[in-house]
Amino acid sequence: MMKARLTILLAVAIMASLPFAAQAQQLFDFLGQTGLPGGVGGALTLHGVVNDPAPATTPIPLDFDTYEYTLVVTGLVLDVDGNPQQYSGGAIAIYEDAATVADFAAPGTFTDGTAVLTGVVTTLDRTMFTATLGTVFGSVDWTGGSMVGLIGLQDLVDWPFFSGVNALASQVAPGYDEAWDGKVEPHDPIVDNEGMGWGELKRRF
Numbered sequence: 001m002m003k004a005r006l007t008i009l010l011a012v013a014i015m016a017s018l019p020f021a022a023q024a025q026q027l028f029d030f031l032g033q034t035g036l037p038g039g040v041g042g043a044l045t046l047h048g049v050v051n052d053p054a055p056a057t058t059p060i061p062l063d064f065d066t067y068e069y070t071l072v073v074t075g076l077v078l079d080v081d082g083n084p085q086q087y088s089g090g091a092i093a094i095y096e097d098a099a100t101v102a103d104f105a106a107p108g109t110f111t112d113g114t115a116v117l118t119g120v121v122t123t124l125d126r127t128m129f130t131a132t133l134g135t136v137f138g139s140v141d142w143t144g145g146s147m148v149g150l151i152g153l154q155d156l157v158d159w160p161f162f163s164g165v166n167a168l169a170s171q172v173a174p175g176y177d178e179a180w181d182g183k184v185e186p187h188d189p190i191v192d193n194e195g196m197g198w199g200e201l202k203r204r205f
Contacts, residue, residue: 126188134165
């Protein structure tokens with residue numbers, strides 16, 4: 001009886017701790033280079049490297065010791081050319097690659113791995129505060145990729161996309177217009193579809 005009671009108390013304690021663990025900040029942190037369109041109807045592109053966000057975590061498990069991860073945005077169409085600029089309808093993907101180091105001089109090195117997440121940048125606003133410094137804010141819906149199944153359907157849409165903008169020549173790689181230092185994150189921390197449930201916890205005892 002005492003053993004059963006201790007088992008129940010331990011199980012309750014573990015289950016009580018799970019929500020706190022799940023609340024750790026989650027984000028995809030990236031540093032990239034951006035090409036701007038020449039005018040309305042043109043498309044913005046972004047090639048970035050995803051960094052380990054420790055002490056935060058990524059929304060899905062990524063193996064930074066074995067792989068390089070890149071984030072690429074293409075076809076993001078400029079709808080309104082002002083301040084802010086307004087964009088919509090771009091494609092976004094996060095790639096996993098164990099072979100080729102990403103090189104800004106060779107954009108293909110950012111897309112030659114496995115697409116672990118793919119989706120759409122539904123909207124994005126780019127605001128410049130000075131000639132060289134600004135911010136962007138947008139929204140991402142995830143729709144595919146080899147790891148999309150790790151995210152519950154209710155957690156796939158409307159992820160905020162934030163970035164700082166730096167157009168100083170010393171920060172911009174040849175062939176690009178701006179350096180972006182940003183993140184894509186869920187509104188609330190997500191728990192993957194393989195998370196431990198109450199039934200699994202009971203079986204472990």
